[in-house]
Amino acid sequence: MAKQHLTFTLNGSPVEVLVDPRELLIHVLREQLGQTGSHIGCDTSHCGACTVDMNGQSVKSCTVLAVQAEGARVLTVEGLAGPAGLHPLQEGFMQEHGLQCGYCTPGMLMRAYRLLQDNPNPTEEQIRGGLAGNICRCTGYQNIVKAVQYAAKKIAAAQGE
Structure with a gap:
């Protein structure tokens, strides 16, 4: 299966990655983009350890296909703290x-x-x-x-x- 080019905003910065169309957002965040704060807890959306903010909504990234983030604004726990310190x-x-x-x-x-x-x-x-x-x-x-x-x-x- 051919990889797809994906662009979105992650914690305020634009990112571009190649993803398998069946790849989950949690795997792209952790394995390709090094954002390991979000955890894989259950792979069934029950535990919420993988929760991120996408386009102003909480989503469980273990059940979101990475391609669904095309053009999105994604905020992970790594993006919460600011220049002034902790959120x-x-x-x-x-x-x-x-x-x-x-x-x-x-x-x-x-x-x-x-x-x-x-x-x-x-x-x-x-x-x-x-x-x-x-x-x-x-x-x-x-x-x-x-x-x-x-x-x-x-x-x-x-x-x-």
């Missing part, structure tokens, strides 16, 4: 002890990022509902919820709200 979500996970083994953390961070983009001031129930597609086997979720609340408050304070 408030990353800081929140650190300050509120929102991780243990860390395997689910990149997917949790990316899903929480989209959640806060769509709802900057979520309730605890909305946070839990918004993260329901991402599984953590270690933490019990309470500190993950606290981390998202921390980030929401920090982002609101930075915006003068």
